[in-house]
Amino acid sequence: MGNLVVVGTQWGDEGKGKVVDLLSEQADIIVRFQGGHNAGHTLVVGSTTYKLSLLPSGIIRDDKITVIGNGVVLDPWKLLEEINLIKSYGVNIDKSRLMIAENTPLIMPYHRELDQAREAEASKKIGTTGRGIGPAYEDKVGRRSIRISDLRNEVILRERLEVALKHHNKLRNYPIKIDWLIDQLMQIKDEVVQYCMPVAEYLNEQTDKNILFEGAQGSMLDVDFGTYPYVTSSNTLAGMASLGSGVAHNKIPNVLGITKAYTTRVGEGPMTTELFDEVGDHLAIVGKEKGTVTGRDRRCGWFDAPQVRKTCMLNGVTSIALMKIDVLDELEEIKIFNKEYITMPGWKTSTIGITKFEDLPIEAKEYIAKIEELVGVEVGLISTGPERDQTIFKKDAFF
Ligand code: IMP
Ligand code: MG
Numbered sequence: 001m002g003n004l005v006v007v008g009t010q011w012g013d014e015g016k017g018k019v020v021d022l023l024s025e026q027a028d029i030i031v032r033f034q035g036g037h038n039a040g041h042t043l044v045v046g047s048t049t050y051k052l053s054l055l056p057s058g059i060i061r062d063d064k065i066t067v068i069g070n071g072v073v074l075d076p077w078k079l080l081e082e083i084n085l086i087k088s089y090g091v092n093i094d095k096s097r098l099m100i101a102e103n104t105p106l107i108m109p110y111h112r113e114l115d116q117a118r119e120a121e122a123s124k125k126i127g128t129t130g131r132g133i134g135p136a137y138e139d140k141v142g143r144r145s146i147r148i149s150d151l152r153n154e155v156i157l158r159e160r161l162e163v164a165l166k167h168h169n170k171l172r173n174y175p176i177k178i179d180w181l182i183d184q185l186m187q188i189k190d191e192v193v194q195y196c197m198p199v200a201e202y203l204n205e206q207t208d209k210n211i212l213f214e215g216a217q218g219s220m221l222d223v224d225f226g227t228y229p230y231v232t233s234s235n236t237l238a239g240m241a242s243l244g245s246g247v248a249h250n251k252i253p254n255v256l257g258i259t260k261a262y263t264t265r266v267g268e269g270p271m272t273t274e275l276f277d278e279v280g281d282h283l284a285i286v287g288k289e290k291g292t293v294t295g296r297d298r299r300c301g302w303f304d305a306p307q308v309r310k311t312c313m314l315n316g317v318t319s320i321a322l323m324k325i326d327v328l329d330e331l332e333e334i335k336i337f338n339k340e341y342i343t344m345p346g347w348k349t350s351t352i353g354i355t356k357f358e359d360l361p362i363e364a365k366e367y368i369a370k371i372e373e374l375v376g377v378e379v380g381l382i383s384t385g386p387e388r389d390q391t392i393f394k395k396d397a398f399f
Contacts, residue, residue, distance in 0.1 A: 002210060002253060002254055002399040003210065003211045003212075003213065003247070003251055003252045003253065003254065003399070004023070004027070004210070004211075004212050004213065004252070004254040004255070004256060004398055004399050005212075005213040005215065005238045005241040005252050005254070005255050005256070006019060006020050006023070006213065006214055006215055006256045006258060006321075007215035007218075007219060007236065007237065007238050007255065007256075007257060007258065007315050007317075008215060008217065008218030008219060008236070008257075008258050008259075009218065009219050009257040009258065009259045009308050009311040009312060009315065009317065009320070010218045010219070010220055010259065010260060010263055010264070010265075010304075010307070010308065010311070011217075011218045011220045011221055011263070011264065011265040011266070011271075012039075012216070012217040012218035012221055012236075012266070013040070013218070013260075013264055013266065013289075013291070013292070013298060014218060014258040014259055014260045014323050015258055015260065015321070015323035015324060015383055016041060016057075016214065016215060016216070016258045017040075017041030017042050017043050017052065017057055018042070018043060018044070018323075018383060018386065018388070019256070019258055019321050019323075019381065019383070020041070020056075020057040020058070020212060020214045021045070021057045021058075021060070021061075021388065022388055022391060023212055023256075023398055023399075024057060024058040024061055024064055024212055025061070026210060026398065026399055027058065027064065027210045027211065027212035027399070028064065028065065028206070028209040028210050028211070029058075029064070029065045029066070029067060029203070029206060029209055029210070029211045029212070030056040030057060030058030030059075030064055030065070030066050030067070030211075030212045030214055031056060031066075031067040031068075031069055031203065031211060031212070031213045031214065031241070031245050031247075032054075032055075032056045032066075032067070032068050032069060032072050032214050033069040033071040033072065033213055033214075033215070033240055033241045033243075033244030033245045034069075034071040034072060034215070034216060034217075034234040034235060034236060034240045034244045035072060035073075035133070035216035035217055035232065035234055036054065036072055036073040036074065036075065036107060036131060036132075036133045036136065037053040037054040037075055037078045037082070037107075037131055037293070038053070038128075038131045038133045038216075038217070038232065038293060039052075039053050039216035039217060039293070040052075040053050040291060040292025040293040041053070041057050041216075041292065042292050042386070043057060043060060044386040044387050044388070045060065045388060048089060050086070050089070051292055052082065052086075053078075053082065053292070053293055054068070054072075054074070054075070054078060054079055054082050055068075055079075055082050055083070055086065055098070056068065056214050057214055058214075059086055059091065059093065059097075059098065060086065060089075060091055062091065062092055062097075064097065065097050065098075065099070066099070067099045067100075067101070067199055067202075067203065067245070068098075068099070068100040068101065068104060068195075068199075069101050069104070069199060069244045069245035069246070070101040070102075070103040070104050070105075070199070070200075070244060070245070070246065071234065071235075071240055071243060071244020071245065072104055072244065073104075073105050073106070073107050073132075073133055073136040073137060073140070073234075074100065074104050074105070074106055074107060074148065075106070075107035075112075075131070075132065076106055076107075076148070076151075076185070076188055076192045077188065078107075078131075079100075079192065080188060080191055083098075095194050095195050095197075098195050099195055099196075099197040099199055100148055100192075100195040100196055100197065100199070101148075101196075101197070101198075101199035101200065101245070101246070102147070102148060102196050102197065102198060102199070103147050103148075103149065104147060104148045105136060105137075105139065105140045105145035105146070105147050105148075106136070106145065106146045106147065107131070107132045107133070107136040108132070108136070108146060108164070109132075109176070109181070109184075110135075110164075110165075110168045110172065110176055111132030111133075111135040111136045111139070112130065112131060112132035112135075113132075113172070114132070114135045114168070114172075115128055115130050115131065115132045115133065115134055115135050116130045124268075125268055126229065126267065126268055126269075127230070127266070127267030127268040127269075127296075128232075128267070129293050129294055130294075131293075133232065133233055134232075134233040136233075137233040137234060138233070139164065139167075142167070144160075144163045144164045144167055145160075145164070146160050146161060146164060147160075148192065148193070148196050149193075149196055151185060151189045151192060151193050151196075152189075152193055152196070154182065154186070157182060157185065158178065158182060161178050161181060161182065162178065165178055165181075199245065199246060200245065200246020200247070201246075203245055203246060203247045204246065204247055204248065204251070210399045211247070211252075212399075213238075213241035213245065213247075213252065215236060215238070215240075215241070216236065217232050217234075217236045218236060218311075219236055219237055219311035219314060219315060220265075220307065220311065221236055222234075222235055222236040222237050222314075223235055223236075224237075225237060225311075225314055227269045227270050230267065230268050230269025230270070231269075237311075237314050237315050238252070238255045238315040238316060238317075239315075253318075254318055254319075254398060254399060255315050255316050255317045255318050255319075256317070256318070256319050256320075256321055256380070256381075256398055257308075257311070257312055257315055257317035257319070257320045257321070257377065258320075258321045258323060259308055259320050259321065259322055259323065259371075259375075260303075260322075260323050260324050261303065261322055261323060261324050261325045261327065261328055261367075261371075262283055262287075262301065262302055262303055262324070262327065262328065263300070263301045263302060263303060263307075264283075264287070264289050264298040264299060264300050264301075265298060265299045266291045266294065266296050266298050266299070267296075271299055271301060272301070272304050272307070272337060273301035273302040273303070273304045273337045274299050274300070275300055275301045275302065280299075280300045280301065281300075282330070282331070283300040283301075283327060284297060284298065284300045286327045286329075286330070287300070287324055287327040302334075302335045302336060302337055302341070303335075303336045303337065303371065304337045305336055305337060305338040305371070305374035305375060306337070306338060306339070308371075309374065309375045309376060312375055312376070312377050317377050318377070319377065319378060319379075319380035319381070319395060319398065320371075320372075320375065320377050320378065320379045320380065320381075321379075321380065321381040321382075321383065322368060322371065322379045322381070322382045322383065323383040324383060325351055325364060325367075325368075325382055325383065325384060326350070326351045326352045326383075326384050326385055326390075328346065328347075328364075328367075329346075329347065329348070329349065329351055329352070330346070330348065331346040331348075332345075332346050332348070333345055333346055334346050334367060336367075336370060336371070336374065338374050342370070344363070344366065344367055344370065345363050346363060347360075347361035347362075347363035347364045347367075349361050351364055351384050352384055352385050352390065353384055353385050353387075353389075353390045354384045354390075354392060355384075355389065355390070355391065355392055356392065357382070357392050357394055360382075360392070368382065378394075378395075379394060380393075380394050380395035380398065381393055381394060381395065381398075382394065
């Protein structure tokens with residue numbers, strides 16, 4: 001039995017949703033540990049496409065326990081919306097299979113409004129998702145968060161909100177009235193608080209279980225090691241799985257780095273291998289590169305080997321899942337950035353749905369081998385399409 005953290009090694013949208021969904025079959029518990037509903041995870045199961053932004057991907061498997069850890073910032077209204085959406089697909093969600101850490105900070109309406117107002121006014125935009133993620137993390141560090149457990153007691157809630165609103169009302173054109181906000185929160189309180197649990201204690205006790213920690217965003221959006229200031233406001237690296245859930249770091253030995261066979265990025269900021277030509281358009285169209293959350297077009301480019309080498313180092317990646325290799329199928333030649341560009345021949349044949357490594361065209365095998373060589377980590381899984389079964393397992397055990 002072991003624990004595994006799954007992280008994106010680029011700018012997010014590498015395909016974590018699919019891999020977490022696949023590997024959650026071998027897991028007992030799936031934990032989100034950072035980010036909020038800025039994340040977008042697309043899961044394709046048969047004819048149903050699930051788009052999750054807050055709930056752990058394991059939620060769609062009825063026999064799994066899912067956990068939202070304290071490292072997440074949680075919009076309680078969005079939580080209930082997403083729960084209702086997923087329930088409408090016939091999935092059972094109750095407190096026996098969804099737990100939220102008591103010390104999880106909440107995203108409030110004033111966080112979202114501040115996020116959007118700043119983006120609108122900024123001379124240099126970050127291109128945030130406008131969900132209030134950044135301001136909510138600021139309040140956490142500023143010691144003025146409302147945490148989920150504060151909803152349990154109206155006296156405490158009022159005290160905490162007085163502190164928060166004293167700060168926020170100074171930043172606003174019109175003040176938020178505390179009674180109005182308490183009333184709003186009290187309306188959803190019972191529904192939200194039922195999931196509230198001492199998650200760290202619970203998780204550390206599950207020594208005979210496989211726990212899968214599901215990262216959101218990507219390593220290049222990490223607030224410390226990403227392309228600052230064009231980053232998200234949380235640590236997205238594997239180490240955060242520990243701090244964002246309370247599971248001791250030495251209990252999470254396996255790190256799977258989800259890596260797209262090319263590069264994409266949403267929002268502003270530097271991107272070394274960005275393409276502005278028809279190859280970039282081709283990747284965007286074939287790869288359906290539109291943001292799950294914002295619907296924005298993703299910027300596309302070639303694989304950036306030094307970048308992934310570095311993020312694998314930072315995360316301690318033990319195995320790579322190479323995603324969307326089929327998006328490269330039609331290309332005449334394929335480039336990899338490594339100080340200068342290496343050009344490799346394309347395979348110009350469909351790899352969609354291939355499930356055995358042997359069945360890949362030789363050029364695709366060479367491309368994968370080159371990535372392994374340049375990054376210095378072995379590829380343990382290859383994705384050849386969005387569906388669960390469009391996957392090559394080079395390695396069968398990830399926990
Ligand atoms: P924020 O996290 O909404 O503050 O946005 C900060 C930056 O992170 C922006 O460039 C967003 O586009 C990017 N970002 C946030 N979440 C995701 C994600 O799940 N995938 C890809 N990019 C994201
Ligand atoms: Mg995404």
